[in-house]
Amino acid sequence: MTRTARSISAGSLEERVPVNTRGDEIDQLATTFNAMLDRIQHLVVGIQEIGDNVAHDLKSPLTRIRGAAEIALTTGKSMLEFEQMAASSIEECDHLLDMINTMLMISQTEAGVGELVKTDVDLTQIVNDACELFQPMATDKGVHLVCSDVEAATLHGDMSLLQRLVANLVDNAIKYTQADGRVDVSLHAKKNHEIVLTVVDTGIGILEVKQPHVFERFYRCDPSRSTAGAGLGLSLAKSIAEAHQGRIHVESRAGEGSVFTVLFDSAKITKW
Ligand code: ADP
Numbered sequence: 001m002t003r004t005a006r007s008i009s010a011g012s013l014e015e016r017v018p019v020n021t022r023g024d025e026i027d028q029l030a031t032t033f034n035a036m037l038d039r040i041q042h043l044v045v046g047i048q049e050i051g052d053n054v055a056h057d058l059k060s061p062l063t064r065i066r067g068a069a070e071i072a073l074t075t076g077k078s079m080l081e082f083e084q085m086a087a088s089s090i091e092e093c094d095h096l097l098d099m100i101n102t103m104l105m106i107s108q109t110e111a112g113v114g115e116l117v118k119t120d121v122d123l124t125q126i127v128n129d130a131c132e133l134f135q136p137m138a139t140d141k142g143v144h145l146v147c148s149d150v151e152a153a154t155l156h157g158d159m160s161l162l163q164r165l166v167a168n169l170v171d172n173a174i175k176y177t178q179a180d181g182r183v184d185v186s187l188h189a190k191k192n193h194e195i196v197l198t199v200v201d202t203g204i205g206i207l208e209v210k211q212p213h214v215f216e217r218f219y220r221c222d223p224s225r226s227t228a229g230a231g232l233g234l235s236l237a238k239s240i241a242e243a244h245q246g247r248i249h250v251e252s253r254a255g256e257g258s259v260f261t262v263l264f265d266s267a268k269i270t271k272w
Helices: 002-009 025-075 079-111 123-141 159-175 233-243
Strands: 118-122 144-150 154-158 182-189 194-201 247-253 257-265
Touching (some): 118 123, 118 159, 123 159, 159 182, 159 194
Parallel strands (some): 144 182
Antiparallel strands (some): 118 154, 247 257
């Protein structure tokens, strides 16, 4: 055990200490030690993946900014070309800032250090406003966005975070649904104080193996990461739901569509 532990601390996280079948205290220690190593290995792999994804997501816009600046310097002859370069740099920087701000928002919401400005929030209004806001995007894509099943519900929470949660789910549903598909947003207030927000789409769906990962930071089902997005929307949605003592989960079938559900228990939320 000591030899294995030494080689693990020297960097080989795949190794495990041998467990005998005696079931005595040493065996129990070895089993616990191995379980701890499994967890550490899982976390380290996760951190490496996040690092790779961040590097990828930062590299592409920075390369584009550099490329545009280089072209403007070497070939730019007119004021218009310099203006175009400045405009595209601003757009790329805004995208990067948006990504960094979302990362900070997730960390703050998860750690509970961000200031949650809690009031009695009209969730019905938030859902209806989101549908109105996203209607033009849905129409442009030929997706039918329907918000007909929205009941009256109030939740004591942070309005701007709750708006962000609803917007992220509706945005994704439209983004991952093809023309002629449908997105249904509904809100139900149950007698037991439970509030259920559901966003159903008939889009591309998510493979079962990938479903547990979609709420992880920077995770995207498309490994080429070629579509717009940073893989932070669902991670933020989860941290917002949890900051309101809520839960979020997904049910999906690849090629058929997805159902994202957020459950709040309004009786559990403390008022201050
Ligand atoms: P992104 O900015 O990439 O959309 P999210 O955190 O919002 O990041 O989502 C993570 C990944 O989950 C997405 O990249 C996408 O692959 C998958 N996903 C999220 N919502 C849906 C949906 N409604 N239908 C299919 N796939 C989805």
